[in-house]
Amino acid sequence: MALLAEQLLNGLQLGVMLFLLAAGLTLVFGIMGVINLAHGSLYMVGAFGAAVTAQVTGSWWLALLGGLLAAGVTGLLMELVVLRRLYARDHLDQVLATFGLILFFNQLMVLLFGRQPRFVALPAWFTGSVEIIPGVPYPSYRLLIIAVGLAVAAGLYVLIQRTRVGMLVRAGATHREMVRALGVDIRLLYTLVFGLGALLAGLAGIMAGPVFNVQIGMGEQILIQTFVVVVIGGIGSVRGALFGALLVGVVDTLLRGFVPGLLRGLLDASQADALGAALSSMGVYVLMALVLLIKPRGIFPAHA
């Protein structure tokens, strides 16, 4: 029971991280029609930005700022230099150009910071743990991630449903050309949305630092899971991204937590662990295949 509660919280934590990435990815796709493989690079840049700032200054607040700044500036440059030219292109061109960007950013990080993974210390006030149920301690930093993630989800909801910019975002997601025809400065809107996506990805990267290692290729690992989230949730839908992210996060974590144990009854320990890890890695993809069998456009399709 205690283990289950812990695993559920871990799943929730992975889920909100995936949501931060998926929200940006799905908005950028919904509004600009661009599939951006380099979204994971922004996550990596944010993580490196924060890790390096933390190492130099020792301040966690400055690290947060540094990470957000790095991801935001990189995102804006990416939009200005490359992605802006891809809006009118087909998906194949977008995939290839952003694949080129991944190669560039991964190597750039190697060049700047080397291949060694970096470890980031926990912020001082969140090194301890909290008893979620009596007798079950849980790291408070992970609770912080969950809280931040849910707060961002709520903030996004208010931004998209209750503000003028949000109205334009929603309008853009349903009918791009019409918004343009009505005289909205679509370029500014695009830049804003892309910048927001970059900041969210950067934030996810910053928070991931102390939990996972900061290393080259971290962006692609999580990006592919984010794709699964976006496809399950329905492309272009932020609500779908939240639902899909939590579902994928919880399912993935529970499988990882329990499948190797179940297999140990059948195989010898080392084989069971390896096969269990493999099967649980496959789990979310099987989940995606099942969802698509029933709803090919995802659970909350944006353009219904």
Add this chain to the structure above:
Amino acid sequence: MREKIALALLFAAAVALPLIMRALDLPGGTGVATSILCLAFAASSLNLILGHGGMISFGHAAYYGIGAYTVGILWEHFRQQEPIFGLIPGTDQLLITLPAAMLTAGLAAAVIGALSLRTSGVQFIMITLAFAQMLFFLFVGLKAYGGDDGMTIRRRNAVPGLDLRDVDQLYWLVLGLLCAWLFLQWRIVGSRFGRVLEGIRQNERRMRAIGISPYPYKLAAFVIAGMGAGAAGALMANYMRFVSPDIMSWQKSGEIMVVVILGGIGTLLGPVLGAIALQGLEFFLGGITEHWAIILGPILVLVVLFGRGGIMALIRRLLGVRHG
């Protein structure tokens, strides 16, 4: 006419390559050329669905890897003299492993394609990628076949009348099979099936309106492409004498796709030229700096943004051949 002469010259040069390499005293050259041909093989199989069918599969390395693993696994069971699941005996005969690789890859493509083709557009890209990742993790977890570290194939497969331990003979075999595949693909593209596929790429709704259901055509093309990639993987495993999950990583899928675009999408020889160009570029940039990817990345972006039609379009312009 000029095109035919160029083609004949290219073919002659390809056949003579091992001799030229020996004359130039570059013993490694033939091996590198063999690996380029394998990559070209995989890329041209992707070209069938990407260029002629408009299906952006981002998981093509999965079938390449399955082909390679089929050779590896059959070898492993042959070495241990222990049938797979106690049923299928292992073998080191290429005449068995190659069709087996194509069959396995084709089966995987049939299952994955049947599910993935229910979607289109971006979903299709992401789903093919996700399925490839799924297979990647499966092979990472199969400790019996080396898991993460991969497995070594001690000796290349045997072919009656040939000795594949000789790199030159392996090269000629791969070249011959690649040419056979290209010929087959040329016939497919020109057939009624190929025309329908092209029609689906251009406008699926119109094809539906004239009474053609796209799904079976797309699925058939997807399976043929998977089988081609499986054959390419089987040959690659024989060349490297090593298989690891890296061969089906998402980067490999990206690389195969880049080869197609670089060479010229929807053209017969484009993927071959693309493979030569990409490997050449990597080799050349690798000579300048170990961080060659930092230059290759922006080059890719530039090719996509400004280089429409790839190398084939460039050559056509140089030769003065009009398109179509």
